[in-house]
Amino acid sequence: PQNASLYFKRSKIEHICFRDHLLDTWYSSPYPEEFSKNKILYMCEFCLKYMSSPKSFERHQMKVCGAANNHPPGVEIYRDANAKLAFWEVDGRKNIEYCQNLCLLAKLFLNSKTLYYDVEPFVFYVLTEIDEQDSSIYHFVGYFSKEKLNNSDYNVSCILTLPLYQRKGYGHLMIDFSYLLSRKEFKYGTPEKPLSDLGLVSYRNYWRIAIAHALQKLSEDIMTNANSQYYISLEIVSKMTGIKPSDVVVGLEQLEALIRNKQTYEYAIVIDKKKVNEIVDSWNSRGYYALKPELCIWKPLI
Numbered sequence: 001p002q003n004a005s006l007y008f009k010r011s012k013i014e015h016i017c018f019r020d021h022l023l024d025t026w027y028s029s030p031y032p033e034e035f036s037k038n039k040i041l042y043m044c045e046f047c048l049k050y051m052s053s054p055k056s057f058e059r060h061q062m063k064v065c066g067a068a069n070n071h072p073p074g075v076e077i078y079r080d081a082n083a084k085l086a087f088w089e090v091d092g093r094k095n096i097e098y099c100q101n102l103c104l105l106a107k108l109f110l111n112s113k114t115l116y117y118d119v120e121p122f123v124f125y126v127l128t129e130i131d132e133q134d135s136s137i138y139h140f141v142g143y144f145s146k147e148k149l150n151n152s153d154y155n156v157s158c159i160l161t162l163p164l165y166q167r168k169g170y171g172h173l174m175i176d177f178s179y180l181l182s183r184k185e186f187k188y189g190t191p192e193k194p195l196s197d198l199g200l201v202s203y204r205n206y207w208r209i210a211i212a213h214a215l216q217k218l219s220e221d222i223m224t225n226a227n228s229q230y231y232i233s234l235e236i237v238s239k240m241t242g243i244k245p246s247d248v249v250v251g252l253e254q255l256e257a258l259i260r261n262k263q264t265y266e267y268a269i270v271i272d273k274k275k276v277n278e279i280v281d282s283w284n285s286r287g288y289y290a291l292k293p294e295l296c297i298w299k300p301l302i
């Protein structure tokens, strides 16, 4: 149409006020009409309720939420008291309103269609920072959602790091956590498609590093058990990481570790130890928090 710009006009919500920060929104999100006509939405970082004025936000903090809520609903399934980080598991069926608020918030930073209201088939894993001064306060950082019953390999439906906390390694941490859950379920996982541009760069980076890490470990095992025979296969790397074999291929290609025999056309995995070590070291040198699987108290429902 001639007036395409009008047709694609984004909703009026240009900013959200979150933990005393004013954040720019990226895309529109289907908030109820009386809220989507506001330029700024005020959000409670604990229950994710949205309000149209600082006044109602203040009242919410003082009276409604206040001391009652200082963390996400659900169960704390990971806590690193030293690093001051915790993961929470929130059931979409038990905490419908919270999960709907979460999805509406995520849509402000996602271009693709996501779910907003039909949250019951999903579980939400919320990453929080534990307050420096008061360790009973948990600040919302980001989340990923996961379908409860699924016959596909999807282990992440939607993932978000709030822009306030992006590029600190939290996306990587949540992805790592999602694969830890898959390994606990004895499954291979993969994110739901299509991936956003940022989702794709984050996952490609994750696969490269997680697989470099696995190859490093495999080569150490081979060196220390020089007499035993070792085969490295896609399946072994998948089992170690929880990453679906077709995504392992993507990671191996980035590491240039997949070599094709010119005569037999068969592929082989070749470990360039120097390269693999460099990649792992360079990631570690960023100083991001590394997941400690032993701190995760989650068990799959069987």
Ligand code: ACO
Pocket: 109, 110, 156, 157, 158, 159, 160, 161, 162, 165, 166, 167, 168, 169, 170, 171, 172, 173, 191, 192, 193, 194, 195, 196, 197, 198, 199, 200, 201, 202, 203, 205, 206, 286
């Ligand atoms: N530009 C370039 N590289 C990036 C970027 C970026 N904006 N974001 C992540 N990466 C790569 C980098 O290699 C980065 O390492 P570095 O920062 O040391 O260079 C690495 O990924 C890890 O980045 P994190 O800091 O762990 O990622 P972050 O916490 O910023 O979260 C996420 C990534 C979740 C994708 C975030 O950008 C986001 O919430 N985006 C909006 C929502 C979205 O698009 N979600 C994915 C949709 S697809 C799906 O849900 C299955």
Ligand code: ZN
Pocket: 044, 045, 046, 047, 048, 049, 060, 065, 066, 069
């Ligand atoms: Zn609240």
